[in-house]
Amino acid sequence: MKALVVGGGLGGVTAAVALRQVGWEVGVLERVPEFGEVGAGVGVMPNALRALAALGLADEVRRIGTPRVPGGIRDPRGRTLTRVDASHEDHVVAVHRADLHRVLRSALPPACLVTDTEVTDVDDLDADLVVAADGLRSRTRQALFPGMPQPVYTGTTAWRSVTRAVFPRDLGLGQTLGPGAEFGVLPLGDGRVCWYAATTAPAGGRSADELGEVRRLVADWHDPIPDLLDATPPEAVLRHDIHELAAPLPTYVRGRVALLGDAAHAMTPYLGQGACMAIEDAVVLAAVCARADDVAGALAEYDRQRRPRTQSMAKASRMLGRVGHKLRNPVLVKARDTAMRAVPPSIGLRGMARFMAWTPPSLSPDR
Ligand SMILES: Cc1cc2nc3c(=O)[nH]c(=O)nc-3n(C[C@H](O)[C@H](O)[C@H](O)COP(=O)(O)OP(=O)(O)OC[C@H]3O[C@@H](n4cnc5c(N)ncnc54)[C@H](O)[C@@H]3O)c2cc1C
Numbered sequence: 001m002k003a004l005v006v007g008g009g010l011g012g013v014t015a016a017v018a019l020r021q022v023g024w025e026v027g028v029l030e031r032v033p034e035f036g037e038v039g040a041g042v043g044v045m046p047n048a049l050r051a052l053a054a055l056g057l058a059d060e061v062r063r064i065g066t067p068r069v070p071g072g073i074r075d076p077r078g079r080t081l082t083r084v085d086a087s088h089e090d091h092v093v094a095v096h097r098a099d100l101h102r103v104l105r106s107a108l109p110p111a112c113l114v115t116d117t118e119v120t121d122v123d124d125l126d127a128d129l130v131v132a133a134d135g136l137r138s139r140t141r142q143a144l145f146p147g148m149p150q151p152v153y154t155g156t157t158a159w160r161s162v163t164r165a166v167f168p169r170d171l172g173l174g175q176t177l178g179p180g181a182e183f184g185v186l187p188l189g190d191g192r193v194c195w196y197a198a199t200t201a202p203a204g205g206r207s208a209d210e211l212g213e214v215r216r217l218v219a220d221w222h223d224p225i226p227d228l229l230d231a232t233p234p235e236a237v238l239r240h241d242i243h244e245l246a247a248p249l250p251t252y253v254r255g256r257v258a259l260l261g262d263a264a265h266a267m268t269p270y271l272g273q274g275a276c277m278a279i280e281d282a283v284v285l286a287a288v289c290a291r292a293d294d295v296a297g298a299l300a301e302y303d304r305q306r307r308p309r310t311q312s313m314a315k316a317s318r319m320l321g322r323v324g325h326k327l328r329n330p331v332l333v334k335a336r337d338t339a340m341r342a343v344p345p346s347i348g349l350r351g352m353a354r355f356m357a358w359t360p361p362s363l364s365p366d367r
Helices: 011-020 046-054 058-065 097-105 139-144 210-218 225-230 274-291 295-321 330-342 345-356
Strands: 004-005 023-028 041-044 072-074 080-084 093-096 130-132 152-162 173-178 181-187 195-200 236-242 257-259
Touching: 004 011, 004 041, 011 023, 011 046, 011 058, 011 097, 011 130, 011 274, 041 046, 041 195, 041 274, 046 058, 046 274, 046 345, 058 093, 058 097, 080 130, 080 345, 093 097, 130 139, 130 295, 139 257, 152 210, 173 330, 181 210, 181 225, 195 210, 195 225, 210 225, 257 295, 274 295
Parallel strands: 004 023, 004 130, 072 173, 130 257
Antiparallel strands: 041 093, 072 080, 152 195, 152 236, 173 181, 181 195
């Protein structure tokens, strides 16, 4: 059986690895001329780490990712709103996207990856299965679901980067919530630190000095935020307006085509699960292909397993976004902070645990 994957992002490459592991012949068609050092950090949640473990890649990701450190949420003066200790089992492993992509690619023969190839019509592809992993602006989704609305701007712009300098290994993993802005810190395994900042802004805003824009938001916030910004080369700061596919698709499958990752369910980043869902999708797709008698049956099962989970994740992520940087009113900010201090961390984590408790299906055809 042969699959062609449209798009070689994290979702597409994971799908190729997983489908090869269940015996399929696979090719990935990617429009960029080469896979480069793109992106910043990605938080790999425990659920996605289990999916990577099913592919035999979790140990390598753990090796290059965040060491076991405490985490928590603070206010701009550094006062704790909620805390997670380092021994907590639901440990997030942040990695540089480029490193995660490299780990995934290392599990594929180079000939599987065809760059500089833009797919314009999936009907032209000679394969038993087409995996549309062509991202937020998926041309495949637009062609297969012409009546569905396009992704919408959520009103939030975000900056992301990774420091050049290294920081002490015990630097915590955390988030700081202020009025109208938030800042997040994800230490990487080699001591560099991935950070992000977010605020509400009109769509399309750009500055010649994006690092300066971040400083304007958070430079007087608690340590080590100013040091992290000082340790970041200005040219390494990425800015993205956050879009999401606000109207859920009625199905992730059309004929022999399965939509996967952002192409199927581009979501806001507040639960840190966008790429994690793409990785889960990939493992489930391979598992159902290993077991079903035909592609149609496999894809029906893929849709049945993935659509409810990813669409409820997208909804929960959107709701969570309402209580972060979107709050500007000082009374509401104070009420949020007071509520966060009052709720025991175990209760807050229980809400997250619901999403992180997922375990991957076996890739063996017998189970
Ligand atoms: C600010 C921000 C922070 C985020 N933080 C996190 C996080 O901490 N954790 C997390 O899990 N997720 C996070 N995400 C989400 C995550 O980045 C995405 O969900 C994830 O990268 C989606 O992967 P994908 O493979 O589906 O799509 P993409 O990574 O977009 O890949 C799509 C690929 O398809 C290619 N392509 C497109 N069209 C064609 C075509 N016609 N022919 C051939 N190739 C094509 C593109 O070049 C691209 O390589 C964040 C997103 C944002 C914006």
